[in-house]
Amino acid sequence: MSQPLQVSAPLVDVQWLKSALGHPRLVVLDASWYLPDANRDGRAEFGERRIPGAQFFDFDKTIADTESDLPHMLPSPDVFEAEARKLGINRDSVVVCYDGAGIFSAPRAWWMLKVFGHDQVAVLDGGLPAWVAASCALETGTASTPVPGNFEAEVVPDRLAQLPDVISAVESGDRRIVDARGAARFAGEAPEPRPGLRSGHMPGAQNLPYSDVVADGHFRSVHELAELFAARGIKQGDNVIATCGSGVTASVLALAMESSGLGRASVYDGSWAEWGARDDLPIATGR
Missing domain, CATH: 3.40.250.10 (Rhodanese-like domain)
Incomplete structure (x- = not known):
């Protein structure tokens, strides 16, 4: 990209993301999650195919309040900050979230990042199906471990x-x-x-x-x-x-x-x- 990398709207399209791949400030998150009756496993599918460089954002079991009886409740700011850093998210990262359904669970990851004060975050409109339909490159196997980021969580009430x-x-x-x-x-x-x-x-x-x-x-x-x-x-x-x-x-x-x-x-x-x-x-x- 010739212009500085930034998102000016909550949605980006496949062409935008394709042109941004490889930028040092870009973080791509696969936030796939499905209802039980869908018989799909987001983490397993992430290992089978994903957008190159993506990390898995598990808001159901990892980036959640694991002590709550309610499903995938927001974690504390400290927990979110630590998990976001593990995913390589920095204070100046541009984050794009997607899911395997097109538009279903990725907005949850977008919202969580917004709640904890990260402004430069968007959702890939059409998700992984749109990426595949455009014949864009895919990655498989074990994801690489990113360099830890310096993200700081600050709740936006x-x-x-x-x-x-x-x-x-x-x-x-x-x-x-x-x-x-x-x-x-x-x-x-x-x-x-x-x-x-x-x-x-x-x-x-x-x-x-x-x-x-x-x-x-x-x-x-x-x-x-x-x-x-x-x-x-x-x-x-x-x-x-x-x-x-x-x-x-x-x-x-x-x-x-x-x-x-x-x-x-x-x-x-x-x-x-x-x-x-x-x-x-x-x-x-x-x-």
């Missing part, structure tokens, strides 16, 4: 929503809540995949299934994204909390909002895995 924030939003209505789960789960018409959770949604929440904001593994156009959010009463500058089953596809909505120019949404880390397990919290049903 307005990117993270926690249980008290969501309770306040439900009670006061001063923040919009948008739920990325499928319509049947949102309505309480389909059981939750995790045992022991009630069915339904947070009172006052709007439903925007994450699958609606993507098409063929790519995000929809800026205009289409803005229309989808507008149909839920969400406009530029609104104070929005994104939620889902466990904080993964909520990150897809947060990225969709930001990439369409609607502003920054916070993600409810515990999401329905936390809310649905609490008998003392209100729920609503219906579409």
Whole structure:
């Protein structure tokens, strides 16, 4: 690249990443994670094929609060900082995250880096399938060990929503809540995949299934994204909390909002895995 390496938007395309490969400030992260019913193993697939130079970002078992009963909750800043450094991330790194589904789990890694204060991070639109479709080079086998980085974690509070924030939003209505789960789960018409959770949604929440904001593994156009959010009463500058089953596809909505120019949404880390397990919290049903 003739220009200094930087990302000016939350999404980059295959051509951008292809031209940036090999730059000393670039860090590529494979953040593939799948629901159990997908019968796919992100780490195993990483060993079989990956974008050259990529490192595996395991937000499910490694870069997570391993003492929490909730799935892949954010780790402490100290843990995140240490794990990011192991991946070769520096304070001035430009990080690109991707996943094997196209757009599914990579936005979670993007959001985590944003929460811990890293600004130069983007998601590869279309992910590994788009990379393969463009006949770009692949790497296999054991990944090389990067030189440890000097990343420093500093929490950005307005990117993270926690249980008290969501309770306040439900009670006061001063923040919009948008739920990325499928319509049947949102309505309480389909059981939750995790045992022991009630069915339904947070009172006052709007439903925007994450699958609606993507098409063929790519995000929809800026205009289409803005229309989808507008149909839920969400406009530029609104104070929005994104939620889902466990904080993964909520990150897809947060990225969709930001990439369409609607502003920054916070993600409810515990999401329905936390809310649905609490008998003392209100729920609503219906579409």
